[in-house]
Amino acid sequence: xxxxxxxxxxxxxxxxxxxxxxxxxxxxxxxxxxxxxxxxxxxxxxxxxxxxxxxxxxxxxxxxxxxxxxxxxxxxxxxxxxxxxxxxxxxxxxxxxxxxxxxxxxxxxxxxxxxxxxxxxxxxxxxxxxxxxxxxxxxxxxxxxxxxxxxxxxxxxxx
Amino acid sequence: xxxxxxxxxxxxxxxxxxxxxxxxxxxxxxxxxxxxxxxxxxxxxxxxxxxxxxxxxxxxxxxxxxxxxxxxxxxxxxxxxxxxxxxxxxxxxxxxxxxxxxxxxxxxxxxxxxxxxxxxxxxxxxxxxxxxxxxxxxxxxxxxxxxxxxxxxxxxxxxxxxxxxxxxxxxxxxxxxxxxxxxxxxxxxxxxxxxxxxxxxxxxxxxxxxxxxxxxxxxxxxxxxxxxxxxxxxxxxxxxxxxxxxxxxxxxxxxxxxxxxxxxxxxxxxxxxxxxxxx
Numbered sequence: 001x002x003x004x005x006x007x008x009x010x011x012x013x014x015x016x017x018x019x020x021x022x023x024x025x026x027x028x029x030x031x032x033x034x035x036x037x038x039x040x041x042x043x044x045x046x047x048x049x050x051x052x053x054x055x056x057x058x059x060x061x062x063x064x065x066x067x068x069x070x071x072x073x074x075x076x077x078x079x080x081x082x083x084x085x086x087x088x089x090x091x092x093x094x095x096x097x098x099x100x101x102x103x104x105x106x107x108x109x110x111x112x113x114x115x116x117x118x119x120x121x122x123x124x125x126x127x128x129x130x131x132x133x134x135x136x137x138x139x140x141x142x143x144x145x146x147x148x149x150x151x152x153x154x155x156x157x158x159x
Numbered sequence: 160x161x162x163x164x165x166x167x168x169x170x171x172x173x174x175x176x177x178x179x180x181x182x183x184x185x186x187x188x189x190x191x192x193x194x195x196x197x198x199x200x201x202x203x204x205x206x207x208x209x210x211x212x213x214x215x216x217x218x219x220x221x222x223x224x225x226x227x228x229x230x231x232x233x234x235x236x237x238x239x240x241x242x243x244x245x246x247x248x249x250x251x252x253x254x255x256x257x258x259x260x261x262x263x264x265x266x267x268x269x270x271x272x273x274x275x276x277x278x279x280x281x282x283x284x285x286x287x288x289x290x291x292x293x294x295x296x297x298x299x300x301x302x303x304x305x306x307x308x309x310x311x312x313x314x315x316x317x318x319x320x321x322x323x324x325x326x327x328x329x330x331x332x333x334x335x336x337x338x339x340x341x342x343x344x345x346x347x348x349x350x351x352x353x354x355x356x357x358x359x360x361x362x363x364x365x366x367x368x369x370x371x372x373x374x375x376x377x378x379x380x381x382x383x384x385x386x387x388x389x390x391x392x393x394x395x396x397x398x399x400x401x402x403x404x405x406x407x408x409x410x411x412x413x414x415x416x417x418x419x420x421x422x423x424x425x426x427x428x429x430x431x432x433x434x435x436x437x438x
Contacts, residue, residue, distance in 0.1 A: 045172070046172045046176065047171060047172040047175050047176075050172070050175050050176045050179050051175060051179070053179075054179040054182070054183060057183065058183075058186075061186075065192075066192070067186075067187055067190035067192035067195050068186045068187070068190050068192075069182075069183040069184065069185070069186030069187030069188075069190060070183075070187050070190075072179070072182075072183040072186065072187075073180065073183040073184060073187060076176065076179040076180060076183060077176075077180070080172070080176040083172070084172075115195070119192070
């Protein structure tokens with residue numbers, strides 16, 4: 001296990017819990033964990049993607065208001081599929097990074113919105129339009145920002 | 160990476176993923192948080208919707224074999240139904256014949272129609288009883304409904320019956336209510352007339368016509384038919400009335416030949432005198 005990744009995951013978990021509400025715009029709330037899990041999947045392979053996704057998902061669910069297991073389900077799938085779908089790919093901005101983050105962010109928001117709509121008897125499409133999709137775009141936007149920022153080391157090499 | 164190592168690595172990845180998914184699902188589905196129950200219901204609905212087209216496809220494939228099976232079954236049932244209907248009809252006819260035998264004192268020989276001559280009119284029948292069964296020439300032939308005709312040709316095992324259809328003979332009949340006598344004759348397809356009645360005699364449509372026994376062929380009181388309508392013709396010889404026989408001559412299948420009527424022998428006295436003269 002890469003210690004750097006583990007520390008990064010823990011830091012992101014704390015940021016998500018503390019900084020997440022502050023970055024909420026309207027109903028759009030970004031996720032720091034999802035891009036991280038996709039990153040782990042792409043960089044370290046499907047097994048580590050799965051494990052990181054599961055562990056961080058459980059932690060997020062435990063800290064938040066979502067049912068335990070929901071984020072774990074979505075994140076471990078994101079980590080596994082990212083690792084499986086793009087083996088040996090160059091780590092580029094639009095493919096696979098932004099594409100994967102966008103797809104999984106939308107899927108995660110779909111699941112979350114569905115649960116929210118069912119629990120509170122709210123209209124799904126309205127919630128998805130005004131909360132789910134903006135959140136997915138917000139998350140993807142942050143991921144793109146991170147990629148082009150100096151925080152990203154520009155490794156560019158396949159795993 | 161060697162192929163074997165890659166395969167083992169792939170299996171481990173899948174195992175880890177499946178275990179994580181299973182744990183996450185168990186946690187999610189056992190969660191007391193609101194919405195989970197609804198998600199479960201939604202999933203069940205979704206699976207139900209997804210399964211519907213599959214069921215339709217399955218039905219399409221099974222419907223053909225079911226159709227063939229049902230068609231065969233329907234054919235067998237139709238055949239069986241036809242046989243049962245025939246048996247029922249035969250049963251009804253035989254019951255009524257049995258009832259007739261029990262309520263009449265005259266002797267009868269049962270027989271079946273084996274062929275019909277002139278089937279369109281029902282003019283003559285060949286029946287499966289003859290001299291060997293005791294059938295005699297000029298014997299009355301009846302059904303439980305009424306008079307059919309008389310025997311006109313007898314062989315050892317078959318007999319030709321002349322029905323009331325045709326101009327071969329007239330039947331001595333009488334009206335049961337008034338005992339007024341007349342002659343019944345065939346007057347064309349589906350038409351019989353009762354003639355020889357005096358003008359102004361008391362006859363009403365619906366009067367029962369029975370044999371009078373005067374012709375020395377048909378015994379007395381065999382049912383023949385009913386007076387159908389007002390007199391069709393009035394002449395110097397009397398009135399003619401249309402009669403509708405009880406028997407439908409086109410559909411007769413079983414008959415009785417009347418025997419042992421016990422007619423008085425018209426020559427008995429003469430024979431006795433001849434015997435005495437010989438002495």
